Amino acid sequence: xxxxxxxxxxxxxxxxxxxxxxxxxxxxxxxxxxxxxxxxxxxxxxxxxxxxxxxxxxxxxxxxxxxxxxxxxxxxxxxxxxxxxxxxxxxxxxxxxxxxxxxxxxxxxxxxxxxxxxxxxxxxxxxxxxxxxxxxxxxxxxxxxxxxxxxxxxxxxxxxxxxxxxxxxxxxxxxxxxxxxxxxxxxxxxxxxxxxxxxxxxxxxxxxxxxxxxx
Numbered sequence: 001x002x003x004x005x006x007x008x009x010x011x012x013x014x015x016x017x018x019x020x021x022x023x024x025x026x027x028x029x030x031x032x033x034x035x036x037x038x039x040x041x042x043x044x045x046x047x048x049x050x051x052x053x054x055x056x057x058x059x060x061x062x063x064x065x066x067x068x069x070x071x072x073x074x075x076x077x078x079x080x081x082x083x084x085x086x087x088x089x090x091x092x093x094x095x096x097x098x099x100x101x102x103x104x105x106x107x108x109x110x111x112x113x114x115x116x117x118x119x120x121x122x123x124x125x126x127x128x129x130x131x132x133x134x135x136x137x138x139x140x141x142x143x144x145x146x147x148x149x150x151x152x153x154x155x156x157x158x159x160x161x162x163x164x165x166x167x168x169x170x171x172x173x174x175x176x177x178x179x180x181x182x183x184x185x186x187x188x189x190x191x192x193x194x195x196x197x198x199x200x201x202x203x204x205x206x207x208x209x210x211x212x213x214x215x
Contacts, residue, residue: 029060039065042093042102044086044169046072050197051107065093071112072104073138074169077176087176094178094188101189102173106166108196112136113161116143117152142168163212166192166205 023030042065043053053066067089074086093099106113112132115121121133142164150157170192173179182188192205194212203212 026060029062033062037062037065037097039063039093039097040100041065042067042090042097042099043105044068044072044074044102045105046070046107046110046112048107048110050109051105051195053105056105056195056202065089065097065099070132070135071110071116071139071165072106072169073112073135073165074104074172075138076172090173090176091178094176094182099188101191102179103191103193104166104169104173105193105195106162107194108159108162108198110158110162110165113139113165114158116140116165117147117157117161119143119152138172139165139168163194166194167210170205170207 039062041063043057045051045053045066045068047068047070053064053068054061057064067086069086074090075084077087078084090102093102112135115132116136116139119133121129121136124130124133126134139161143161146157146160146164150160170190173190174183179188179190183190192207192212193215194203194205195201196203202215204215205212
C-alpha cells in the first residue's frame with residue numbers, strides 16, 4: 001500500500017493526534033500497561049464500525065479485553081480440530097487474565113443478524129458471502145419463532161433477532177467447562193447487553209425475566 005493513500009494518511013494523522021494528546025496525557029498508564037494487562041471485563045461485541053465498546057463504556061486503555069466478530073456471536077464449546085478464534089480468546093481471558101465478567105453486547109441495525117433473519121446469503125460460495133452464512137447459521141434455531149411471528153423484514157423482526165442473538169451467545173458461553181466451573185461460584189459473571197445506535201441507549205438483559213431494560 002502506498003504511504004500517500006488518503007485513507008492511510010487519515011489514520012496516521014489520527015495516530016499523531018493520539019501520540020501528542022491522549023498518550024502523552026496518560027504516559028504513566030501506558031508505561032504500566034507495557035508491563036502487562038489485568039482487565040476485569042471481557043466484551044464480546046460486533047465488528048460493526050459504529051459500536052466501539054471502549055467508546056460506548058468510556059473506558060481507558062487496559063480496562064477491557066475485547067473480541068469483535070460478525071453479530072457478536074460465540075460458538076458452542078467443541079473439541080474438533082480447527083482454529084477457534086473466539087474460544088481461544090475466551091480461554092485466555094477467563095483462564096489466564098482471570099476476568100471477573102464477560103459481557104455479550106449486541107446492537108441495533110446489525111447486518112449479521114439481518115442476514116441471519118433473511119437468509120439471503122445461504123448458498124453463496126465461500127468468499128462471496130459463504131463464510132458469513134456459515135457463521136450466522138448459529139442463529140438458525142433462534143430465527144424460526146421470530147420469522148414465524150414477525151416475518152423476516154422490518155425493524156421489529158430485526159430487533160427481535162438482534163436481542164435473540166445475545167441470548168444465543170450467552171447460552172453457548174455456558175457450554176464451556178471454564179464457565180460452568182466459575183459462574184456458579186460467583187468467580188465469573190455473564191451479562192447480556194444491547195446498544196441501540198439510533199438513540200444511544202444501552203440495554204441490559206435481565207435473565208430472570210428475559211427482558212432487556214435501559215441501563
